[in-house]
Amino acid sequence: MAQQANFDSAVSTELKRLNIPGLAVAKLESGKVAWTGYYGYQNLEKQVPVTENTVFQIASVAKTVTAAAIMQLVGQGYFSLDDDINGFLPFPVRNAFFPEKPITIRHLLRHRSSIRDNPDYLLPFWEGDYKGPDIALGTFLQNYLAAGGPTYRKDKNFIHTAPGDSFEYSNMGYALLGYIVERTAKMPFDEYCQKKLFTPLEMHNTNWFPDRIDPDKLATAYTFSDSLKVYQQRHQSTFPDYPSGQLRTSIGDLAKFLACWTNNGKFNGKSIIDSLAVQTLTPRNLSLGFHTWFLYLLNTETPMYSHNGHSPGVSTYMLYDPFSKNGLIILMNGEVTSYADWRKLIGLLYRGR
Structure with a gap:
């Protein structure tokens, strides 16, 4: 008990130092959830604490879910990773600087599609400043x-680089993967995820759209003003390229997804995600990566697969070791932007209580 009290105190101290209102964490050991923890507040104004039911936006960690969806269809033989994406779209997509070079699904998964995020156009959506009408995913992508x-x-x-030749992190590329799922499965991308991932994994507090979640469960996102020394509340953001980072989920739900992934796609004895997806995106031979997931060195001896997420008032991290099947998920409704701060927080939480 004393050890846990010391651990909880250390986490709370770190949150205060980082000006983070609330945090939920899950630790996986041998492919199973070993423990979860809840700290701080999901809403500061109402003093609502973070609990097992708190639903966070997970930002770019959502790309692991989008990748799982596209890989389910690969496993079912609808297409292969090296197919030209134009075979599955109602409009042509080519880099005009290299029109003869096709863009493939693998390029999208590896952020090597040569598709760039244009901040002049996209930042108003991502930062919640866009006031225009809703734009359908397909229309948004075709226009762009x-x-x-x-x-x-x-x-x-x-x-100005051919597809496949260089890395360029691309949110629009992942939105395009979501749209390919939508076109192939003949249903909206969010509906596909609900039927093929969230329901089978018993992720009952998960949805791509915040207005479909109980508002009392939603964590409020906050940014902290260093000059004013106050927390500034952000509204629940939505954006047309939603498969790249709009997903909301609870720590328990996301832990089910990660546990399924670490167990080669199986959940409660049933295969939910094709093992091909797991072994293609996160192979046990780490030198073959990466597709979607990045590598993180917890220490000099333990490379892990990982993905982080950040948007205004949101910071998230998910990582796991494919050999030990140990993993960690961190969801927060505040901002951590320093890599050194992230490493300190991950090290503290991974050591556990």
Whole structure:
């Protein structure tokens, strides 16, 4: 008990230092949830504490879910990773600087599609400043990626490198993966995830859209003003490229997803995610990576697969070791931007209580 009290005190101290209102954490050991922890507040104004029911936006950690969805369809033989994406779209997508070079699903998964996020256009969506009408995922992508589209900008939406040749982190690339799922499965991307991932994994507090979640469960996102020394509340953000980072979920739900992933796609004895997906995206031979997941060195001896997420008032991390099947998930409704701060927090939480 004393050890846990010391651990809880250390976590609370770290949150105060980092100006983080609330945190939920899950530790996996041998592919099973070993423990979960809840700290601080999901809503400061109402003094609502973080609990097992708190639903956080997970930002770019959601890309692991989008990748799992596309890989389910790969496993079912709808397409292969090296297929030209134009075979599955109602509009053509090519980098105009290299029109002869196709963009493949593998390129999208590896952030090597040459599709660039144009901040001039996208930041108003991501930061919640866009006030216009809702834009359907397919329309948004066609407008942005197809030559002649109203938001198509050759120099800003693509890089001057051929697909496959260089890394360029691309939220729009992951939105495109979600749309390929939508077109192939003949249902909206969020509906596909609900039927094929969230329901089978018993993720009952998970949805791509915040207005479909009990508002009393939603964590409020906060940024901290260093000059004013106050927390500033952010609204529940939504954006047209939602498969890249709009997902909301609880720590328990996301732990089920990670546990399934660490167990080669099985959950409660049933295969939910094809083992091909797991072994393609996060192979036990770490030198073969990466697809979606990045490598994280917890120490000099333990490389792990990981993905982090960040948006205004949101910071998240998920990582695991494919050999020990140990993992860690951190969800917060505040901002950690320093890599050194992240390493300190991950080290503290991974050691556990």
